[in-house]
Amino acid sequence: MREGTAPVIHRLDYQAPTYWIATVDLTLDLDPAKTLITSKMAVKRNATQAHGALVLHGEELTPLRVMIDGEPVSFRQDGNLLHIDAPDRDFELVIRNTCCPEKNTALSGLYTSGGGFFTQCEAEGFRRITYFLDRPDVMAVYTVLLRADKAKYPILLSNGNLVEQGDLDGGKHFAKWHDPFPKPSYLFAVVAADLVAREQRVVTRSGKEHLLQVYVRRGDLDKTEHAMNSLIASMIWDEARFKLPLDLERFMIVGVSDFNMGAMENKGLNIFNTSALLCSPATQTDADFQRVEAIVAHEYFHNWTGNRVTCRDWFQLSLKEGLTVFRDREFSMDMAGSPSARAVQRIQQVRNLRTMQFPEDAGTMAHSVRPDSYTEINNFYTATVYEKGAEVVGLYQTLLGREGFAQGMALYFERHDGQAVTCDDFAQAMADANPDSALASRLDAFKRWYSQPGTPQVTARGHYDAAAQTYTLTLTQRNPKAGEGAAPQLIPVRMGLVGAEGHALPLNLAGQASVGALETVLLLEQAEQSFTFTEVSSQPVPSLLRGFSAPVLLDDGLTDAERLTLLRHDADAFNRWEASQRLALRRLLDAVQSGQALELDIGFLDAMRAVLRDPQLDPAFKAEALRLPEAAYIAEQLPVVDPQAIHNAVEAAWDQLALALRDDWAWAFEAHQVEGGYRPTAEDAGRRALANLALALLVRGSAMLADPVWPGKAYQQVKDATNMTERFGALSALVQAHAGLADAALTHFHEQFAHDALVVDKWFMLQARTAERDGKVFERVKKLLQHPDFTLKNPNRARSLLVQFCNLNPGAFHRTDAGGYVLWADQVAALDAINPQVAARLARAMDRWSTLAEPFRSAAQEALKRLSERPTLSNDVREIVTKALEA
Ligand code: B3K
Ligand code: ZN
Numbered sequence: 001m002r003e004g005t006a007p008v009i010h011r012l013d014y015q016a017p018t019y020w021i022a023t024v025d026l027t028l029d030l031d032p033a034k035t036l037i038t039s040k041m042a043v044k045r046n047a048t049q050a051h052g053a054l055v056l057h058g059e060e061l062t063p064l065r066v067m068i069d070g071e072p073v074s075f076r077q078d079g080n081l082l083h084i085d086a087p088d089r090d091f092e093l094v095i096r097n098t099c100c101p102e103k104n105t106a107l108s109g110l111y112t113s114g115g116g117f118f119t120q121c122e123a124e125g126f127r128r129i130t131y132f133l134d135r136p137d138v139m140a141v142y143t144v145l146l147r148a149d150k151a152k153y154p155i156l157l158s159n160g161n162l163v164e165q166g167d168l169d170g171g172k173h174f175a176k177w178h179d180p181f182p183k184p185s186y187l188f189a190v191v192a193a194d195l196v197a198r199e200q201r202v203v204t205r206s207g208k209e210h211l212l213q214v215y216v217r218r219g220d221l222d223k224t225e226h227a228m229n230s231l232i233a234s235m236i237w238d239e240a241r242f243k244l245p246l247d248l249e250r251f252m253i254v255g256v257s258d259f260n261m262g263a264m265e266n267k268g269l270n271i272f273n274t275s276a277l278l279c280s281p282a283t284q285t286d287a288d289f290q291r292v293e294a295i296v297a298h299e300y301f302h303n304w305t306g307n308r309v310t311c312r313d314w315f316q317l318s319l320k321e322g323l324t325v326f327r328d329r330e331f332s333m334d335m336a337g338s339p340s341a342r343a344v345q346r347i348q349q350v351r352n353l354r355t356m357q358f359p360e361d362a363g364t365m366a367h368s369v370r371p372d373s374y375t376e377i378n379n380f381y382t383a384t385v386y387e388k389g390a391e392v393v394g395l396y397q398t399l400l401g402r403e404g405f406a407q408g409m410a411l412y413f414e415r416h417d418g419q420a421v422t423c424d425d426f427a428q429a430m431a432d433a434n435p436d437s438a439l440a441s442r443l444d445a446f447k448r449w450y451s452q453p454g455t456p457q458v459t460a461r462g463h464y465d466a467a468a469q470t471y472t473l474t475l476t477q478r479n480p481k482a483g484e485g486a487a488p489q490l491i492p493v494r495m496g497l498v499g500a501e502g503h504a505l506p507l508n509l510a511g512q513a514s515v516g517a518l519e520t521v522l523l524l525e526q527a528e529q530s531f532t533f534t535e536v537s538s539q540p541v542p543s544l545l546r547g548f549s550a551p552v553l554l555d556d557g558l559t560d561a562e563r564l565t566l567l568r569h570d571a572d573a574f575n576r577w578e579a580s581q582r583l584a585l586r587r588l589l590d591a592v593q594s595g596q597a598l599e600l601d602i603g604f605l606d607a608m609r610a611v612l613r614d615p616q617l618d619p620a621f622k623a624e625a626l627r628l629p630e631a632a633y634i635a636e637q638l639p640v641v642d643p644q645a646i647h648n649a650v651e652a653a654w655d656q657l658a659l660a661l662r663d664d665w666a667w668a669f670e671a672h673q674v675e676g677g678y679r680p681t682a683e684d685a686g687r688r689a690l691a692n693l694a695l696a697l698l699v700r701g702s703a704m705l706a707d708p709v710w711p712g713k714a715y716q717q718v719k720d721a722t723n724m725t726e727r728f729g730a731l732s733a734l735v736q737a738h739a740g741l742a743d744a745a746l747t748h749f750h751e752q753f754a755h756d757a758l759v760v761d762k763w764f765m766l767q768a769r770t771a772e773r774d775g776k777v778f779e780r781v782k783k784l785l786q787h788p789d790f791t792l793k794n795p796n797r798a799r800s801l802l803v804q805f806c807n808l809n810p811g812a813f814h815r816t817d818a819g820g821y822v823l824w825a826d827q828v829a830a831l832d833a834i835n836p837q838v839a840a841r842l843a844r845a846m847d848r849w850s851t852l853a854e855p856f857r858s859a860a861q862e863a864l865k866r867l868s869e870r871p872t873l874s875n876d877v878r879e880i881v882t883k884a885l886e887a
Helices: 225-242 286-302 314-336 339-362 383-416 423-433 440-446 560-569 573-594 602-613 619-625 631-635 643-660 662-671 682-705 709-720 724-736 742-753 757-769 776-784 795-807 819-832 836-846 856-868 875-885
Strands: 019-029 035-045 054-057 062-068 075-078 081-084 091-099 109-113 116-120 139-149 155-158 161-167 172-184 190-193 196-203 209-216 250-256 269-273 457-465 470-478 491-498 520-524 528-533 541-544 553-555
Touching: 062 075, 062 081, 116 250, 116 269, 139 155, 139 190, 155 172, 196 225, 209 225, 225 250, 225 286, 225 314, 225 383, 250 286, 269 286, 286 314, 286 682, 286 724, 314 339, 314 383, 314 423, 339 383, 339 573, 339 619, 339 631, 339 682, 383 423, 383 491, 423 440, 457 541, 470 491, 470 520, 491 560, 520 528, 541 560, 560 573, 560 602, 573 602, 573 619, 573 631, 573 643, 602 619, 602 643, 602 662, 619 682, 631 643, 643 662, 643 682, 662 682, 682 709, 682 724, 709 724, 709 742, 724 742, 724 757, 742 757, 757 776, 757 795, 776 795, 776 819, 795 819, 795 836, 819 836, 819 856, 819 875, 836 856, 836 875, 856 875
Parallel strands: 019 139, 209 250, 250 269, 457 553
Antiparallel strands: 019 035, 035 091, 054 081, 062 091, 075 081, 109 116, 116 190, 139 172, 155 190, 161 172, 196 209, 457 470, 470 528, 491 520, 491 541
16 A cells, blocks of 8 residues: 555656566575565676666565675665665676565465465566566566475475475475576466366377366366366467467466456466366356356467567557457357357457447546556556457458468567567568558558557448449548547458348449459548449448457448348348347437337337347357347447436336247247256357346246246246256346345355355356346345455455446446445445455446436546545555546
């Protein structure tokens, strides 16, 4: 906890360090109360920089001794910096210090969890273990000696290869690890705990043998098979798709229950939140299986994109994160298989982008993919850096094609393996590997995706000239958030034209060689551009931004009739889904803006029924097309946001869908039951998703009609289901509908799974995310804060109640009596004293306060002000709150 204002760090202030550190020999004598660290470093003068004191980072450490070339030297501590008068040459530096892992509730650095030791060093956690040049451009070779009590900590792990291990006096033992790859300190890791491992030996294409291990607590071993399979699939995929093999003899994954995020890509020793690792059909849902596969892959892919080639400074974070998210998405799509299953993956990515990243890009924390400044870097592990960053990497592939993109990747590694580089280096490699491409000739314009914040707004208007048989499409772009006079961005618009009978029309673009292809990519690179298609025999419906080819807000100006044509006939599955969402969105927005009760028309209901009954469509796709747009996305379309009006419109729409399609939902539920054993395949998961949606609407309809049948069936399913997807689906159906049996089902579920923390998290999450009715959800959340199972100390638990309620349940959180805001301010403050990173995430619930309607707006501002006036806020929370108040 620091007082006063922390400095703002600027991207353009980057300077290489005065010294490099070539090797580090670390010895850790592990003790929860006082761990002793000895660090021996080979320090090299960086002759390109003027000589000056050696200034090391260190936080919450006690220094004992500093020696240069064997001689004790004096040092000066100034806040979190250690100044050492160092000579103008290479030397050996030895530092001894202590830290206190058991008091480390921030979970950054070395900490204890469940009786073991774990580390988290990204972004700036290594400085909480020992004094160091804790910046990603300082890459060193590490040798690590761990000493600890053998009975309590039988497993001692660090990065790289095990060199030696053995027993010591006093019931202790040791292990020595050596990592041959130079790495930044943020990739350092240590684990000392009582764990067991699932092991597998694999041979890669080159004939090399590797040992894969997944370490977990005793009793969790049967939940590691899916993670191991995902790891093996990731290895095979990266070698096949990008020719990137595993470079280590041993690759370890370790699960821990107290962790600030999903997982961490430490070299050869990934550390995972158990929520991103453990999987069993009895306790995890299809979505969990999917998430575990994606995160295992993501961390594994970091081994090349992040670890072999790392970031020069933290402003370049998207260089590794955007690229690695892109890679894990491509992997997940390849694993999903069929074109329809791939489209469902893309739909889920875009839904997530729209509900998380678009609001961020429009709000008080808006920043570009490569930010220009920050106060606390941990606040910049954002949807923009990750998800929009991945979209930007996807733009390269759209412009270059799969082959061209792969060549760009190959050149990137050829040039930069073993280096700490920038986003510019990546862009240059892509362009240089494809010198004749549209990218190479427009590289400066393309790079505005890295420098300009905000979601570009694109409008499209078409004009059909029947006499001339031409269709002219005029596209415009603007991005107010990027500032007055911001230059236009390079926006690839993948598109096709659909004829009145639903067939794809051949595309002949005036001025370009006639190709007659059914799909093309238009490059929108000016503020306004027109494209004229010739030989168009009838009025077409444009299908634009297929596959969501760029992260923009599109106003396509289409009529309902045109959208219905796309919903039925578009060759692009993503745009068929998009048509369903736009049909719903228009109706929801009309209701919200007119202040009238929402009344869904027959045309819309019939279209939704047709989707549900269409034998050509996959169940997973249907479940996505029939889901209404999220409240957060609806809010982004409005200049002034009344969360209660949005909530009422969405609830009314669900009610009407439930009643109008009641027979269809009953059919869908029965027809999509999965027989036989549980398999987490895209196909089975799709059937379960549709059956769960149907059950939710059946129970909702029953609650309105006072009909006991479906709630009874759902309650039975909570009790009897053989997998968590169906059990939790039934529980959610009851709770979300506020059905009579909901409380009994919640009690039953809690009793059954009280021993399983990850399932109890789900139990909290569901109650925090339930759609509000008469203030019941808010009252329940307040009560749950007092529940014996609730604690702010475990990030998963804190998030499952508080982030779910404050950040993700707007209809319940925004209250006219400001009760949600008061709860928020109190809990942010309480959490901040324990774990600033998690508190800062919760603090972001107010990002969009300035667009709220009254009385919400004033009350939100008041809560922000009160929080900002507290004397002891972390830099993490202070930065969020300060930026919010600047709106
Ligand atoms: N690189 C880590 C995130 C670290 C977050 C630090 N606050 C996990 C990942 O993106 O793979
Ligand atoms: Zn990552």
